[in-house]
Amino acid sequence: MKTMLLTGFEPFDGEPVNPSWELVKALDGTLVTQGDHQARLVAVQLPCVFSRSLAALDAALQQHQPDIVLAVGQAGGRSDLTLERVAINLMDARIPDNDGAQPVDVPVLPAGPAAYFSTLPIKAMVAAMRAAGVPASVSQTAGSFVCNQVFYGLQHRLAGSEVRGGFLHIPYLPEQVARLANGAPSCSLETMTHGLLAALLAALATQTDLAVTEGALH
Amino acid sequence: MKTMLLTGFEPFDGEPVNPSWELVKALDGTLVTQGDHQARLVAVQLPCVFSRSLAALDAALQQHQPDIVLAVGQAGGRSDLTLERVAINLMDARIPDNDGAQPVDVPVLPAGPAAYFSTLPIKAMVAAMRAAGVPASVSQTAGSFVCNQVFYGLQHRLAGSEVRGGFLHIPYLPEQVARLANGAPSCSLETMTHGLLAALLAALATQTDLAVTEGALH
Amino acid sequence: MKTMLLTGFEPFDGEPVNPSWELVKALDGTLVTQGDHQARLVAVQLPCVFSRSLAALDAALQQHQPDIVLAVGQAGGRSDLTLERVAINLMDARIPDNDGAQPVDVPVLPAGPAAYFSTLPIKAMVAAMRAAGVPASVSQTAGSFVCNQVFYGLQHRLAGSEVRGGFLHIPYLPEQVARLANGAPSCSLETMTHGLLAALLAALATQTDLAVTEGALH
Amino acid sequence: MKTMLLTGFEPFDGEPVNPSWELVKALDGTLVTQGDHQARLVAVQLPCVFSRSLAALDAALQQHQPDIVLAVGQAGGRSDLTLERVAINLMDARIPDNDGAQPVDVPVLPAGPAAYFSTLPIKAMVAAMRAAGVPASVSQTAGSFVCNQVFYGLQHRLAGSEVRGGFLHIPYLPEQVARLANGAPSCSLETMTHGLLAALLAALATQTDLAVTEGALH
Numbered sequence: 016m017k018t019m020l021l022t023g024f025e026p027f028d029g030e031p032v033n034p035s036w037e038l039v040k041a042l043d044g045t046l047v048t049q050g051d052h053q054a055r056l057v058a059v060q061l062p063c064v065f066s067r068s069l070a071a072l073d074a075a076l077q078q079h080q081p082d083i084v085l086a087v088g089q090a091g092g093r094s095d096l097t098l099e100r101v102a103i104n105l106m107d108a109r110i111p112d113n114d115g116a117q118p119v120d121v122p123v124l125p126a127g128p129a130a131y132f133s134t135l136p137i138k139a140m141v142a143a144m145r146a147a148g149v150p151a152s153v154s155q156t157a158g159s160f161v162c163n164q165v166f167y168g169l170q171h172r173l174a175g176s177e178v179r180g181g182f183l184h185i186p187y188l189p190e191q192v193a194r195l196a197n198g199a200p201s202c203s204l205e206t207m208t209h210g211l212l213a214a215l216l217a218a219l220a221t222q223t224d225l226a227v228t229e230g231a232l233h
Numbered sequence: 234m235k236t237m238l239l240t241g242f243e244p245f246d247g248e249p250v251n252p253s254w255e256l257v258k259a260l261d262g263t264l265v266t267q268g269d270h271q272a273r274l275v276a277v278q279l280p281c282v283f284s285r286s287l288a289a290l291d292a293a294l295q296q297h298q299p300d301i302v303l304a305v306g307q308a309g310g311r312s313d314l315t316l317e318r319v320a321i322n323l324m325d326a327r328i329p330d331n332d333g334a335q336p337v338d339v340p341v342l343p344a345g346p347a348a349y350f351s352t353l354p355i356k357a358m359v360a361a362m363r364a365a366g367v368p369a370s371v372s373q374t375a376g377s378f379v380c381n382q383v384f385y386g387l388q389h390r391l392a393g394s395e396v397r398g399g400f401l402h403i404p405y406l407p408e409q410v411a412r413l414a415n416g417a418p419s420c421s422l423e424t425m426t427h428g429l430l431a432a433l434l435a436a437l438a439t440q441t442d443l444a445v446t447e448g449a450l451h
Numbered sequence: 452m453k454t455m456l457l458t459g460f461e462p463f464d465g466e467p468v469n470p471s472w473e474l475v476k477a478l479d480g481t482l483v484t485q486g487d488h489q490a491r492l493v494a495v496q497l498p499c500v501f502s503r504s505l506a507a508l509d510a511a512l513q514q515h516q517p518d519i520v521l522a523v524g525q526a527g528g529r530s531d532l533t534l535e536r537v538a539i540n541l542m543d544a545r546i547p548d549n550d551g552a553q554p555v556d557v558p559v560l561p562a563g564p565a566a567y568f569s570t571l572p573i574k575a576m577v578a579a580m581r582a583a584g585v586p587a588s589v590s591q592t593a594g595s596f597v598c599n600q601v602f603y604g605l606q607h608r609l610a611g612s613e614v615r616g617g618f619l620h621i622p623y624l625p626e627q628v629a630r631l632a633n634g635a636p637s638c639s640l641e642t643m644t645h646g647l648l649a650a651l652l653a654a655l656a657t658q659t660d661l662a663v664t665e666g667a668l669h
Numbered sequence: 670m671k672t673m674l675l676t677g678f679e680p681f682d683g684e685p686v687n688p689s690w691e692l693v694k695a696l697d698g699t700l701v702t703q704g705d706h707q708a709r710l711v712a713v714q715l716p717c718v719f720s721r722s723l724a725a726l727d728a729a730l731q732q733h734q735p736d737i738v739l740a741v742g743q744a745g746g747r748s749d750l751t752l753e754r755v756a757i758n759l760m761d762a763r764i765p766d767n768d769g770a771q772p773v774d775v776p777v778l779p780a781g782p783a784a785y786f787s788t789l790p791i792k793a794m795v796a797a798m799r800a801a802g803v804p805a806s807v808s809q810t811a812g813s814f815v816c817n818q819v820f821y822g823l824q825h826r827l828a829g830s831e832v833r834g835g836f837l838h839i840p841y842l843p844e845q846v847a848r849l850a851n852g853a854p855s856c857s858l859e860t861m862t863h864g865l866l867a868a869l870l871a872a873l874a875t876q877t878d879l880a881v882t883e884g885a886l887h
Contacts (some may be wrong), residue, residue, distance in 0.1 A: 028886070090887035094312065094418040095410065103755050103784060103809075107807075107884030120792075121884050130784030148408035150419055155757075156810035158885040184887050189424050190366035191835060192313065200312040200418035201368055206407050228773050230761030231742035231812040232682070233838050235478030246668070308669035319539050321566060321591070338574075348539060348566030373539075374592035377666035402669050411562050413629075446555050448543030449594040450464070451526035451620050502820055530748065530854040531846065584844035626802035636748040636854035637783050637804055642843050643697065 017054040019047075019215060020081035022072065024088050024161070027113055034188045035087040036060050036223035038207050049216040057081065064163050065106060065115045069168040076172060079136070083179050083218055085135065086169055087211075088162035091182035092189070094200035095150035096210050099157040099182040100138040102167035103130045123167045131170030135181035136217065136224035143217035149210030150202075152231035153229035157182055183214070235272040237265075237433060240290065243308050243381070245281035245331055253305040253404045254278050256425050267434040271317035274433070275299065281379050282332045283324060287386040294390060301397050301436055303353065304387055305429075306380035308402035309409070312418035313368035314428050316355040317375040317400040320385035321348045325377035341385045349388030353399035354435065354442035361435035367428030369419075371447035375400055401432070453490040455483075455544035455651060456517035458508065460524050462550055470522040470624045474643050485652040488497030492651070493517065496529070499597050500550045501542060505604040512608060518613050519654055521571065522605055523647075524598035526620035527627070530636035531586035534573040535593040535618040538603035538644050539566045543595035559603045567606030570659035571617035572653065579653035586638075589665035592617055595606050619650070671708040673701075673869060674735035676726065678742050678815070681717035681767055689741040690714050692861050703870040708868070716747050719760060723822040725825045729733045730826060737833050737872055739789065740823055741865075742816035744838035745845070746771035749804035750864050752791040753811040753836040756821035757784045761813035777781065781867045785824030789835035790871065790878035797871035803864030804856075807883035811836055839866070 021043075023036035043058035057218050059075040061068050067105040075082070090097065106118040137153055144151035158162040166182035173180045187195075239261075241254035261276035277293040279286050294302070308315065322345050324336040355371055362369035375381040384400040391398045404420040405413075457479075465568050479494035495511040512520070519640030526533065540563045542554040575587055580587035593599040602618035609616045621633075622638040675697075677690030697712035713729040715722050730738070744751065758781045760772040791807055798805035811817040820836035827834045840856040841849075 016836055040380070052755075077822070087887065093887065094416060099812075101757050101784065105754070105786070107882055109882050109884040109886055110773060117882070119880050119884070120878070128782055128784075129786055130755065130782075132757075132759070132783055145411040145414065148411045148716070150410040150414075150416075151408055152414070152416065155813060156885070156887075158887040159754075159809060160884060160886045162887055189368055189420070192368040193363040193366045196363065196368075198312060198368075198370065200417070202407070203421040203424045205423060218706040224774070225419045226773050228763050228771070231810070232763055232811075232814045233742070233747065233812040233816055306669065311669065318541070318595075319566065321537050321568075323536070325664055327664050327666040327668055335664070337662050337666070338660070346564055346566075347568055348537065348564075350541070350565055360530070373595060373669075376669040377536075377591060378668045380669055408633070431518075439468070442556070444555050446543055446545050446553070448545040448596060449592070450545055450596045451524065451529065451592075451594040451598055530852060564848040581847040581850065584847045585841055586846040586850075587854075588850070588852065590679060625804055625856070629799040629802045632799065632804075632806070634748060634806065635804075638843070638855070639857040639860045642857045 017082040019054045020075060020077055020084045021054050021056055021058045022061050022075065022077050022086045023058065024061050024063045028110060028189060033089050034185055035089050038185065038203055038211060039087055047212060047215055049220045052219040054219055057154055061165060062113060064112050065116050065161060065164060066114060066117060068161055068165050072168060081178060084164050084169055085183055087179055087183045087185060090188050090197050093186050094146055095152055095185060096207065097152050097154035097184045098140055099133060099154050099166060099184060099207040100137065101130050101132050102163055102170055103159055104128065104167055105159050109160065112161055123164050124171060127171055131167060133181040135219040137181060138227055138229055139217045139221040139223040141229060142221060143213040143227060144210040147209055147213035149206055151210060154184060155231050199230040234421060235295055235300040237272045237274050239274055239276045240279050240293065241276065242279050242281045246328060248409060250358045251307050252403055253307050255422055256403065257305055259430050265430060265433055266451060267438045270437040272437055279383060281330060282330050283334050283336060283379060283382060284332060286379055288382050290383060299396060302387060303399055303401055304383050305401045305403060309402050309405050310417050311402060314362055314425060314427045315368055315370050315372035315402045316358055317351060317372050317384060317402060318355065319348050319350050320375055320381055320388055322346065323377050323383055325380055330379055341382050344391060345389055349385060351399040352397040354439040355399060356443040356445055356447055357439040357445060358432040358435045359440060360443060361431040362428040365427055365431035367424055369428060373449050374400060454515055455490045455492050455519045456511060456515050456523045457492055457494045458511065459494065460496050460497050462498045464546060466627060467636065469525050470621055471480065471525050473640055473649060475523055475623065476569060483648060483652055485656045488655040489557045498549060498602060499553050500548050501597060501600060502550060502555060504597055504601050508601060509603060517614060520605060521617055521619055521625040522601050523621060527623050528557055528635050529620060529622050531588055532580055532643065533588050533590035533620045534576055535569060535590050535602060535620060537566050537568050538593055538599055538606055540603055541595050542600055548597055559600050560607060563607055567603060569617040572614040572657040573617060574661040574663055574665055575653045575657040576650040577665060579649040580646040583649035585642055587646060590620060591667050621640055671736040672733055673708045673710050674729060674733050674738045675710055675712045676715050676729065676740045677712065678715050678717045682764060684845060687743050688839055689743050691858055692742055692839065692865060701866060701869055703874045706873040708873055715819060716767060718766050719815060719818060720768060721774060722815055722819050726819060726822060735832060738823060739835055739837055740819050741837045741839060742774050745841050746853050749836060749862065750798055750807055751806050751808035751838045752794055753787060753808050753820060753838060754791065755784050755786050756811055756817055756824050758782065758812050759823055760818055764774050766815055771809060777818050778825060781825055782850055785821060787835040788833040790875040791835060792879040792881055793871045794801040794868040794873040795883060796879060797867040801863055803860055803866035808838060809885050
């Protein structure tokens with residue numbers, strides 16, 4: 016029995032909810048099975064605070080000793096579930112975090128490498144979500160806010176181990192857009208849950224990722 | 234007991250489904266209640282064919298003698314449920330319809346007025362959808378394809394009567410975008426159904442529309 | 452020698468310039484020639500004020516007795532030069548005008564028809580702009596702010612006469628987007644001027660518009 | 670007297686021109702001055718071919734021994750001049766290159782680091798472009814096509830030297846969008862040239878970049 020750690024964030028940017036936490040908390044304790052593969056899902060909330068997010072991640076890794084980690088975050092304005100390709104060693108906060116900090120052009124880890132790639136089979140996961148009827152794609156940037164910081168910190172911690180890690184950005188919930196009335200795309204919790212489970216099963220069962228393009232011209 | 238006629242379209246543009254028909258057909262026969270107001274919902278499919286759509290609409294009006302009519306159509310690329318403000322007396326087909334016809338700059342009704350406004354309380358309906366947690370807005374154009382033709386034809390038939398009519402454009406379903414992989418926004422059938430019912434109840438209970446702006450600068 | 456009246460608006464929405472006035476004022480007094488056709492261009496500024504815009508338009512029509520009128524307005528967020536198809540009998544102001552008025556769901560003309568179509572050869576004009584290397588398209592909605600009010604008022608005044616009229620919406624200038632830093636598209640004054648002159652010559656020389664689609668599915 | 674090497678690409682993706690080459694070739698041989706700083710601009714064209722782009726870059730570096738290098742590429746669909754933040758060690762070609770090659774998930778340099786950051790003062794350059802009235806911003810991804818490959822290869826070659834390098838992505842030219850009729854944003858060559866010169870002068874005169882955010886939430 017493997018353990019898959021799912022992290023979600025607390026609300027930020029004035030929102031009362033964060034879809035990433037709504038999504039993963041409902042799966043806490045769930046068992047998932049794909050062929051011979053079986054895993055237990057564990058959900059942990061991370062603060063949207065540069066100075067505390069990675070300590071919370073460390074505690075979760077220590078406590079749950081996962082085989083696979085997928086960090087999830089809100090990407091307000093995106094229309095589908097996007098698996099991030101790469102985390103960069105940079106914090107450049109467009110808005111203050113939940114503690115009021117707003118680092119500009121500061122590395123996540125001063126002596127760290129410039130970037131880490133996802134070690135999850137992101138193309139197999141995208142294909143599995145689409146096959147499940149859920150819009151999904153690969154993203155080439157996780158931004159430069161706390162999401163990217165956590166993704167970078169996660170991949171740094173997992174580097175050299177057999178534990179695989181990655182990051183999923185998700186749209187607003189419909190209720191958020193209904194309140195904000197900003198015309199942004201959204202995705203229901205049911206659709207996202209359906210997609211996430213398909214993606215997790217693909218991650219569990221896939222060793223060598225699919226060789227299909229999800230590239231961007233720019 | 235009032236009757237609310239809901240129309241949806243058959244699939245077009247190469248798609249195997251049309252979300253407008255998926256949405257309304259599941260509500261056929263449903264009773265809805267708001268305060269003292271009660272209505273029975275009837276769903277009818279219309280062909281996506283300029284030369285036959287209005288005859289099918291006529292048959293439905295004749296058979297069901299509705300008090301309120303809401304025609305629904307797919308607006309692939311939009312991110313929310315949009316109540317149309319106005320129908321124009323023009324057909325300019327960007328693609329051929331399901332019979333291969335592609336009229337360019339032809340009026341829907343040669344001697345008809347240039348446009349008809351919706352006679353539904355579109356702002357109360359938008360407010361009700363948002364209050365129900367469903368992204369919604371007013372649109373200032375229904376395009377120039379079969380949706381606009383049906384909307385224009387509907388309002389022309391209802392002009393002078395006490396029957397109120399309007400048009401709702403809806404996003405792709407998630408399964409469509411998953412297949413097309415075109416990055417378009419989508420909305421689940423559950424979310425759309427929840428929103429549509431809220432909108433219909435608002436239409437049933439509202440005589441004078443809300444005086445709140447849903448205007449566009451351009 | 453014909454006269455073509457071009458109107459532009461004063462700045463609004465907090466902007467120090469309005470590209471529509473920058474565009475047309477530089478052409479005031481210009482002579483344009485296409486084959487046997489020749490016209491003198493006259494530029495007039497209109498206030499971005501619901502209660503005064505049409506009086507200013509009336510004065511300009513009275514003074515210049517034009518053969519062709521093209522009203523021009525800023526459409527911040529659009530990426531190309533868009534010839535409007537239709538003006539609707541409605542004011543629904545998303546923001547206050549320059550006098551602080553914000554009408555909601557009020558007709559431009561209480562007893563007027565629901566809409567007027569452009570009487571310019573909009574497809575020939577779009578084709579001419581593209582042939583000149585300038586991005587252009589037909590728009591199915593002019594919004595519900597002062598631009599639409601002026602377009603509606605113009606077409607109402609010209610109805611039944613031989614004078615042809617229409618409306619052109621244009622993007623932000625680069626300098627506006629550089630200041631706003633909002634990521635909106637823009638178009639240089641040089642490119643817009645080049646496109647406008649091509650469009651005006653097409654309007655001058657075209658009696659029967661091109662039968663090519665510029666329709667919208669929704 | 671310093672030397673600034675500007676590279677542009679040959680046309681690709683079926684286009685007859687590439688705005689990046691149109692932009693830089695016109696500046697070949699130009700002298701620019703900012704305070705005590707002076708530089709000569711040199712323009713070189715690179716093939717849009719994974720297997721030959723870096724050899725062409727090497728030849729240009731060898732021949733011109735530049736102090737500053739700015740590679741420029743077309744980003745069809747973007748609306749402003751975007752200075753790239755980071756190049757990643759990955760090729761994932763959404764379309765074939767000009768030799769028909771379409772690598773998927775192949776590193777640019779098998780033993781290279783995951784990414785390189787720009788070593789140009791990108792925020793000072795963005796600020797200078799905006800001050801010159803030209804829309805500009807920082808981009809967090811250069812994609813995964815030949816542009817990113819050249820940017821990565823450039824930064825790898827310059828690593829450890831005092832030569833600074835970076836990448837600028839630019840919109841379509843108006844003439845491209847007029848032909849494609851795809852509704853994409855565009856920018857005139859004049860506006861882009863004006864912005865590029867302002868950016869180059871800022872690069873020449875700035876040692877320590879501005880500490881202002883140009884971050885992205887996702």
